[in-house]
Amino acid sequence: MIPVPTSCRERLQPRDFEFIVAALAGQDKGGERFLTELFSEPGSLNAILDHDRLLRAVLELPSPLAISPELYFYTIVRRSLKDAGIDDVEIADYVAATLAENTGSSLCPGSSGKMPDADFTYHVDIIEKMNEASPTERFFLEVQCGNRFLVLTGLFPRFLERRAERRGAPGLNYYEGVARSAFLLAGRHPLAEEFAVRDIYRRLGDCFSETRRALNRMADEMLFLGA
Secondary structure (H helix, E strand, O other): OOOOOOOOHHOOOOOHHHHHHHHHHHHHHHHHHHHHHHHOOHHHHHHHHHHHHHHHHOOOOOOHOOOOHHHHHHHHHHHHHHHHOOOOHHHHEEEEEEHHHHHOOOOOOOOOOOOOOHHHHHHHHHHHHHEEEEEEEHHHHHHHHHHHHHHHHHHHHHHHHHHHHHHOOOOOHHHHHHHHHHHHHHHHHHHHHHOOOOOHHHHHHHHHHHHHHHHHHHHHHHHHHOO
């Protein structure tokens, strides 16, 4: 069974909260206590994670090991989507969780990045397996397909474009459509209710093109993958 990515906000680690306090409160002990009290309140935590000073601190990190991939990706994905007019915390959280799940710390500052070439055949195999899958298996394949091509179209659009130019393979727009359809189909499956993803898949499918373009800009401006 392929796991459905969970919320980045629910997977933040103690080192993440220590980093947030240091970034926002500095040496102010009163501010440190105040922030710590707010961490348990979802609405307050969302506001804290949206803070400009926290984003700057994350982008200035010399090493990805200081924080979890969940905090790293949530802060930059949330800001990138907001700048693109997608002010939806749950979409940002899901997209960030997908990037953290599929790339880990390999795309954080100080890494050489994780190129998609070696895994691409496996990605395409997922599409082919859907035709022979049982209804339950199909749901997890649709989720996996949507997530994998969210990463590819969002972070590695040039890889898909070069592949289309050199091999006559389908291009970026094709795989964007594959990912969008996968999320919309998965959202209509009965298991979507069990995993509490029915609504988020519908909304993500509806704004997938805008989300993909926002991730393209994020990759160019914050990750510098060169892929």
